[in-house]
Amino acid sequence: MTRYQHLATLLAERIEQGLYRSGERLPSVRNLSSEHGVSISTVQQAYHILEDRQLISPQPRSGYFVTPQKSQPPVPALTRPAQRPVEITQWDAVLEQLTGREDAGSIAFGSGFPDVTQATIKPLWREMSRIVQHQESEILGYDCINGKQVLREQIARLMLDSRCVVTPDDIVVTTGCHEALSIAIRAVCEAGDIVAVESPCFHGTMQMLRAFGIKVVEIPTDSETGISVEALELALEQWPIKAVILVPTCNNPLGFIMPDARKKAVLNLAQRFDIAIIEDDVYGELAYEYPRPMTIKSLDVDGRVLLCSSFSKTLAPGLRVGWIVPGRYFDRAMHMKYIVTGSTTTFTQMAVAEFVRNGHYHRHLRRMRQHYQRNLDIFTCWVRHYFPCGICVSRPQGGFLMWIELPEEIDIVPISEVLRQHNIRIAVGSLLSASGKYRNCMRLNYALPFNTTTETALRDMGELISQVFENS
Amino acid sequence: MTRYQHLATLLAERIEQGLYRSGERLPSVRNLSSEHGVSISTVQQAYHILEDRQLISPQPRSGYFVTPQKSQPPVPALTRPAQRPVEITQWDAVLEQLTGREDAGSIAFGSGFPDVTQATIKPLWREMSRIVQHQESEILGYDCINGKQVLREQIARLMLDSRCVVTPDDIVVTTGCHEALSIAIRAVCEAGDIVAVESPCFHGTMQMLRAFGIKVVEIPTDSETGISVEALELALEQWPIKAVILVPTCNNPLGFIMPDARKKAVLNLAQRFDIAIIEDDVYGELAYEYPRPMTIKSLDVDGRVLLCSSFSKTLAPGLRVGWIVPGRYFDRAMHMKYIVTGSTTTFTQMAVAEFVRNGHYHRHLRRMRQHYQRNLDIFTCWVRHYFPCGICVSRPQGGFLMWIELPEEIDIVPISEVLRQHNIRIAVGSLLSASGKYRNCMRLNYALPFNTTTETALRDMGELISQVFENS
The missing domain is CATH 3.40.640.10 (Type I PLP-dependent aspartate aminotransferase-like (Major domain))
Known part of the structure; x- marks a missing residue:
């Protein structure tokens, strides 16, 4: 076995063991090279093997990432609202949700905010x-x-x-x-x-x-x-x-x-x-x-x-x-x-x-489409990883909003209040129903940056939901 | 009689004869000095005499202006609308009025535009x-x-x-x-x-x-x-x-x-x-x-x-x-x-x-108040001068809108259409009534610059109204 084959096997094992998780960035070529005492080109060849096996994928100027696993959680089934004219309620809950805008310190999973930090927006200034x-x-x-x-x-x-x-x-x-x-x-x-x-x-x-x-x-x-x-x-x-x-x-x-x-x-x-x-x-x-x-x-x-x-x-x-x-x-x-x-x-x-x-706009759109698509992969991985089994997750074909359906017996409304005390804000599904349905659902914004803060918040959210799930 | 007294008398006569009209700017000190072959200080002394007589008034950095005459046209009487609930009509007329905004070439007497050209607005940029x-x-x-x-x-x-x-x-x-x-x-x-x-x-x-x-x-x-x-x-x-x-x-x-x-x-x-x-x-x-x-x-x-x-x-x-x-x-x-x-x-x-x-805002407000007040004097003069007798004119205590009431037999709606062809846009009074009253009234914006174009437009308007009046 050549050096690069050896290195590729080692990395594949680590991915399988979950040391590098789905959607996560792998170490840089330079770092691996010095860690394992091999040449830059050996690392590159090892990465090429993993890329061929579709275990990892390169992102321009960002390095290599673990390819999200193919096994996706199931998508939500056809919704079944009451099919008769109803009056809309929920304003207090919507207002509560919206006042989160003022709170700069909170993580706004519930918002409809796009990412306005990409470089392609600079020409606007x-x-x-x-x-x-x-x-x-x-x-x-x-x-x-x-x-x-x-x-x-x-x-x-x-x-x-x-x-x-x-x-x-x-x-x-x-x-x-x-x-x-x-x-x-x-x-x-x-x-x-x-x-x-x-x-x-x-x-x-x-x-x-x-x-x-x-x-x-x-x-x-x-x-x-x-x-x-x-x-x-x-x-x-x-x-x-x-x-x-x-x-x-x-x-x-x-x-x-x-x-x-x-x-x-x-x-x-x-x-x-x-x-x-x-x-x-x-x-x-x-x-x-x-x-x-x-x-x-x-x-x-x-x-x-x-x-x-x-x-x-x-x-x-x-x-x-x-x-x-x-x-x-x-x-x-x-x-x-x-x-x-x-x-x-x-x-x-x-x-x-x-x-x-x-x-500038078309350039910016291209960038944002790529960006959100990548974020979707990563956020989906995180949700699958941290949330309990038995959830359904939408597979968005555009935009930056994801719909998560938990088992029917779980009520997210009280969970969202606990999360709020931890500065995590989510949009409970019932906001998006005229008559307060979808209390077991939530809308998740994946335009948020994928960093440790976001991941930790999602992990905490998942843990809280799992606890409620186990106790129910 | 000293030189400056002589000059003052001459200028007073010219004002009386209407050569310099109410609200108009007088020649600059420099120009008068060279016109009459007298010193700058002689002209200044002459102007001081006229100022004491309240025939003229100085405006900071703009020179001297003929003081508006005290005899004002009467103000409109208490209005007498139908005092029962009515439905509002007039949208077509309002829309017609508003589309004038697009027409950069026209003189917008009918608009509610403020003056945005004063120096005190610069800090906003x-x-x-x-x-x-x-x-x-x-x-x-x-x-x-x-x-x-x-x-x-x-x-x-x-x-x-x-x-x-x-x-x-x-x-x-x-x-x-x-x-x-x-x-x-x-x-x-x-x-x-x-x-x-x-x-x-x-x-x-x-x-x-x-x-x-x-x-x-x-x-x-x-x-x-x-x-x-x-x-x-x-x-x-x-x-x-x-x-x-x-x-x-x-x-x-x-x-x-x-x-x-x-x-x-x-x-x-x-x-x-x-x-x-x-x-x-x-x-x-x-x-x-x-x-x-x-x-x-x-x-x-x-x-x-x-x-x-x-x-x-x-x-x-x-x-x-x-x-x-x-x-x-x-x-x-x-x-x-x-x-x-x-x-x-x-x-x-x-x-x-x-x-x-x-x-900057308080400074700007002071400036605009002075500016509109001066414009009011000048526009009132022009209206009195060019419009037929028998009109009533409001005496605004602020802002930049004036209300002119013509004799009841005059209908301004067709007049406004003629004026429109001459790129002059006015707001017919009926726009401001739920039921189309005040067709003999108009609202005039005096935030417009007081220059020859504005004065000519007001003169043309006055002449047209006078013609209609005489023929009625």
Whole structure:
């Protein structure tokens, strides 16, 4: 056996024994070389053998990592919410969750924060600096209601990636996707109306519905293919539903991408029952597949799809730059935009427009897709390693949110309160249900840095859950 | 007669003959000196004589101006709207008015734009530059719902100027005063409710009420003392009114400041009938009197006043930084803030906070108050000079909006369309009425620069109105 074969066997054993765990970085070539008293090239050859065996994988400029094991925990089954119109509760819990934003010391597993520390975001500061230097009084004055033309042009171009052909005049810039959704709902619905949503469903959307006095029918949703078209059809036959709200691409919280055929099927249903579709595409550009999946909006022929999106998840939420393409509801959307905020902050609109126009955005997207995909591998490993058996974990196809389902007898709500005292904040599944279901589930943000602090927090969380599990 | 007395007499004659018109700048000392072949000090002495006679007045760093004549046109009488709940119309006209924002070439007499070109705004760019240089990732992340603590601290301090004692935790930062008003209305009212407003009333507020399905009772309002307390009482006795919305300090569009006693009387009424007061103070800091008048909020003992304001009129609207102090409606306001925009743009919040904290804001306010007050003199002169007799003109006590009432037989709506073709945009009074009254009135923005273009535009406007008047 040659030296490098010997070294490869030794390392493979260590991986098998769990000394180097799945997703973990291996020692650098230089370190191994001096540890074992062999040449650099011997270590490199050993690593090549392990790479061929798919035990390890290289990451550009970061070294070698243990390839995540193929045995994945099972994915959550089709959800089974109560399929009748219900009023939304949970505001106190949502508020509690959101106030965590202020607490800089806590580890925000429950948040929807993207990673804003990657190098590819740096040009944004340069663009901002350039705008400040020019001191254009345009930045200080009121913008028109629908937003800066330069930005709308860039958004129209970006939307081509999802096969969506719109003009800048079809777009209304908003204060984040939040305002876009808020406008969309108000453009389509009135108090007392009923809308259909995926279950689980983003708590922000549900709180909007609550505030506007709208009831929801929660539709069973599959963690890999999205909303059940059959269940949606049944609900449409049964109730006078005005609209369906979907996050079909990189779903929040389940991470699925609806197959194209299903997107078409939902649009067909919407046409048959003459309802609107509010399509939340805020995570869509973070799909791990390339080119990115199409939107339902791209199939829309009669303007019944209101597409809502923003740069909050892909670039930076603090900018508060989003948009809506409201289709046939354009006039109502303009009225809503006017009465809600009047217009959008000019400075950040300009900064984003320049960032996109100068090609930084696509570069940044590539980087973030890779980054989140790698984080997903590592976080999945950690969860499998530290959480008790019998859990189900979603397999996100984009974005940075993971859905974990524990055995039904476990209630995460009291666990989350204990974790909070340890400065660990999680989003309990019940936040994402109109009627407080999913108390055995949680949404996990894997945009967090993968460092010892995060790993320790996940380990502590897993241990606490295991204890509760054993005692139950 | 000495040389300077001779020169003074000559100049006085020219002013009397109208060669130098009221509000106009006189030739510089240097120019007069060379024109008349006299020394600089002779001209200065001549100007001192005219100043003593109050014929002219010096402006720091701008030279001497002809003092506006004392004879003012009469002020508009108490308005007489239909005092029953009505639904709001006029959205098309408002939208038409607002789309003027895009048209950079037009003269925007109809807008609510402040002047953002004064030197005292420069430090804002410096603060922005400093923030960009620090590249704090805090700027990129989500803010908490109620806004940056540093900004709320500065706002709490500013509010002391209006005798209002609040803590930073009582304040929710908003995307301009627009979002603040929108939140306030939704925190207090539901669809089908009735609110009382001043008449005329800011069209933005009325469009919000329209969108939320709320009816208004327009209350007679005096152009110098504000809403008629008696009429408001009568309306409260007659209708199940939920709230009254007021701009009591530097009213939009009438420019009045309600006397303190009247502010107290309105609050007493609100207490007696147990209704909320939504106080729009967005122009309040631009009162020409110092210290600035108190707010109704400062008298509020049971949290029924929701104060709405922003930096849009005093500093720059493009920043979209406003706030609400919602009193007892705090929880509902937080929910509304969350569902409407989630949070406010971080960058501009930080820039404003630093601008205020470093003392630039108070300096800027002083400058703007002086500036608008001088503009008011000049614009009033121009209006008196170029508009037909028989008009009434408001005497704003702050802000930069003037209300002009033409004889009742004149309809400004078709006139405004003609003016539009000449790139002159005005706000027809009917925009500020729920039911399309005030078609013989207009709101005029005097934050526009007083230059030949503005004067010519006002002259053209006056001529057109005179023609219509003569033909009517």
